[in-house]
Amino acid sequence: MSERRVSELRGEEVVYAVQRQERTFLPARDHCPLDATRPGGPATEIPFPAFEIAVFDNRFPSFEAPDGAAEVIVYTDDHDASFGTLTAARAEALMWVWRHRYAELGARADIDYVFIFENRGVEVGVTLHHPHGQIYGYPFLPPIPLAELLADERRGGCAPCALLARELAERERIVHENDAAVVYVPYAARWAYEAHVVMRAHRPSLLDCEPAELSALASALQRLVRGYDALFQRPFPYVMAVHQAPTTGLHEGHLHVEFYPPLRTAEKLKYLAGSEQGAGTFISDTLPEESAATLREAIARGA
Amino acid sequence: MPGKPPQPPPSEPPGSEAGGSDAISDGERLGPLTIERHRKADGRALILYSRADATAR
Numbered sequence: 521m522s523e524r525r526v527s528e529l530r531g532e533e534v535v536y537a538v539q540r541q542e543r544t545f546l547p548a549r550d551h552c553p554l555d556a557t558r559p560g561g562p563a564t565e566i567p568f569p570a571f572e573i574a575v576f577d578n579r580f581p582s583f584e585a586p587d588g589a590a591e592v593i594v595y596t597d598d599h600d601a602s603f604g605t606l607t608a609a610r611a612e613a614l615m616w617v618w619r620h621r622y623a624e625l626g627a628r629a630d631i632d633y634v635f636i637f638e639n640r641g642v643e644v645g646v647t648l649h650h651p652h653g654q655i656y657g658y659p660f661l662p663p664i665p666l667a668e669l670l671a672d673e674r675r676g677g678c679a680p681c682a683l684l685a686r687e688l689a690e691r692e693r694i695v696h697e698n699d700a701a702v703v704y705v706p707y708a709a710r711w712a713y714e715a716h717v718v719m720r721a722h723r724p725s726l727l728d729c730e731p732a733e734l735s736a737l738a739s740a741l742q743r744l745v746r747g748y749d750a751l752f753q754r755p756f757p758y759v760m761a762v763h764q765a766p767t768t769g770l771h772e773g774h775l776h777v778e779f780y781p782p783l784r785t786a787e788k789l790k791y792l793a794g795s796e797q798g799a800g801t802f803i804s805d806t807l808p809e810e811s812a813a814t815l816r817e818a819i820a821r822g823a
Numbered sequence: 824m825p826g827k828p829p830q831p832p833p834s835e836p837p838g839s840e841a842g843g844s845d846a847i848s849d850g851e852r853l854g855p856l857t858i859e860r861h862r863k864a865d866g867r868a869l870i871l872y873s874r875a876d877a878t879a880r
Contacts, residue, residue: 566871571871576868577867612855613856616855
């Protein structure tokens with residue numbers, strides 16, 4: 521069972537999940553625990569010879585009932601696929617699965633925030649290469665979603681709506697858009713190729729989306745990820761973070777998906793060093809407008 | 824929800840799991856998907872989602 525402590529200096533929670541120290545780390549290709557269990561092959565987390573999308577309780581949870589949840593969501597039984605290479609129908613199905621998990625976990629009294637995310641690439645600490653994401657059900661409201669709600673208060677309305685309006689007016693940081701979602705490098709991006717995929721309409725959560733919007737969201741996410749892979753002609757590492765309304769009964773927020781890629785060139789990583797870790801201020805080597813122009817071209821190439 | 828899962832036997836290779844599961848529901852619908860709920864041998868929940876038209880694979 522994890523232990524939570526509050527850092528008085530930072531005013532934040534720290535979670536100690538010491539059982540995770542023993543979690544599976546970059547296993548051999550033929551011992552992937554997220555593969556289907558093939559006849560004659562090793563038993564895996566999914567005891568079926570084939571599957572489409574699977575969700576299960578994390579064997580090495582950061583949170584677990586009655587104090588939160590930690591789930592793994594496996595996108596496909598194709599070990600060598602990625603979010604970007606899924607069929608459009610599978611990516612759309614994934615949006616429905618995200619929505620379902622948000623609804624079920626969010627209905628639990630012990631969960632205040634449902635956080636869907638994906639870590640892709642060893643550069644961001646991935647321990648299993650099989651295409652998958654994770655879902656944490658936090659028993660508290662984490663600092664970043666809280667900061668977004670505070671931004672709403674500060675601005676006197678939905679901050680993502682206002683920021684989206686600015687991007688649509690200025691256009692120079694927009695890299696892709698469709699009927700329901702807009703993708704842009706934010707004005708104050710921390711990472712060289714950070715991008716936000718924002719719903720055009722004010723939708724606090726996936727539960728508020730029409731089916732066509734879920735389909736468009738999936739499409740926008742895939743276009744971005746394929747563009748990332750085209751950027752340096754290599755699988756592009758990132759952290760993907762789905763931000764939506766807390767599940768405390770306060771149905772406020774604006775569904776959007778943030779990507780934090782650590783690469784600043786094909787070979788160079790952005791490290792969180794003195795200023796970022798010790799003072800909390802990001803120093804970026806690139807301008808968002810220039811990154812957006814480069815990423816826009818990559819998305820066109822990756823389509 | 825299940826409690827903390829048991830530790831695997833020491834001889835188990837990394838990432839392997841006790842096989843098998845019990846189906847606890849079948850055929851729930853969610854938009855274009857059908858949902859099958861299972862309980863893994865170690866007590867953890869497993870949910871399988873499939874396109875109802877089976878064209879998404």
